[in-house]
Amino acid sequence: MKPTRVTNSIRSLRFAHGQMTQADLANRIGVTRQTVIAIEQGRYSPSLEMAFQIARVFGAALDDVFQYPDSTGETP
Amino acid sequence: MKPTRVTNSIRSLRFAHGQMTQADLANRIGVTRQTVIAIEQGRYSPSLEMAFQIARVFGAALDDVFQYPDSTGETP
DNA sequence: CGGCGAAGTCAAAAAACTTTGACATGATGT
DNA sequence: ACATCATGTCAAAGTTTTTTGACTTCGCCG
Numbered sequence: 001m002k003p004t005r006v007t008n009s010i011r012s013l014r015f016a017h018g019q020m021t022q023a024d025l026a027n028r029i030g031v032t033r034q035t036v037i038a039i040e041q042g043r044y045s046p047s048l049e050m051a052f053q054i055a056r057v058f059g060a061a062l063d064d065v066f067q068y069p070d071s072t073g074e075t076p
Numbered sequence: 077m078k079p080t081r082v083t084n085s086i087r088s089l090r091f092a093h094g095q096m097t098q099a100d101l102a103n104r105i106g107v108t109r110q111t112v113i114a115i116e117q118g119r120y121s122p123s124l125e126m127a128f129q130i131a132r133v134f135g136a137a138l139d140d141v142f143q144y145p146d147s148t149g150e151t152p
Numbered sequence: 153c154g155g156c157g158a159a160g161t162c163a164a165a166a167a168a169c170t171t172t173g174a175c176a177t178g179a180t181g182t
Numbered sequence: 183a184c185a186t187c188a189t190g191t192c193a194a195a196g197t198t199t200t201t202t203g204a205c206t207t208c209g210c211c212g
Contacts, residue, residue: 001197001198001199002197002198004125005125006124006125006128021157021158021159022158022159022160023157023158023159031200031201032200032201032202033158033159034200034201034202035199035200035201037159037160037161038199038200039199041160043199044198044199044200045123045124045125045198045199046123046124046199046200047121047122047123047124047168047169047199047200048082048121048122048123048124048127048142049080049081049082049121049144050199050200051124051127052082052142052144053144056144061137061138061139062137062138062139063137063138063139066124066128068125068128068132077167077168077169078167078168097187097188097189098188098189098190099187099188099189107170107171108170108171108172109188109189110170110171110172111169111170111171113189113190113191114169114170117190120168120169121168121169122169122170123169123170123198123199126169126170
């Protein structure tokens with residue numbers, strides 16, 4: 001699988017919102033626990049739709065939850 | 077395919093940036109023309125990574141390029 | 153100790169996204 | 183009229199994301 005360059009603040013946001021568990025978050029956005037785990041760990045970048053749903057649960061903007069590096073210079 | 081609820085302003089942004097063509101945009105973000113067409117028409121929502129690349133080409137924030145409806149009331 | 157909840161791993165199948173290539177249409181220019 | 187460019191459609195193959203289910207680990211409570 002292609003590693004993703006997108007990182008996120010989901011873990012912090014979960015704790016900042018009343019110790020919300022991964023399973024809770026998964027239920028709220030209508031996906032499985034597996035998906036939350038994988039995204040939280042940055043295994044791959046989610047679909048834009050899911051990203052919107054996650055951001056909405058936390059009442060945050062997309063750029064507040066997900067970060068994309070500058071891509072200036074990276075030559076893997 | 078699942079229809080997406082995410083809309084976007086790509087078409088306007090392309091014109092606002094010097095008549096950039098779909099092929100131009102596709103080249104700049106490293107995808108095919110097909111993908112740009114499909115996303116611009118809202119056939120499906122792109123990956124978050126691609127969304128970031130598109131926004132970056134236009135120098136805009138994600139929420140400036142893509143919109144997600146309120147989802148209050150929809151019961152398909 | 154034994155049980156429970158939260159987090160994590162693995163693998164295989166399903167669904168969604170992306171690419172490839174071939175072709176059609178309308179507008180523009182020569 | 184003919185060529186060209188931008189846009190669009192269709193379908194099949196390829197890749198990434200999401201689901202399903204079974205199984206582990208750690209910390210905590212009773």
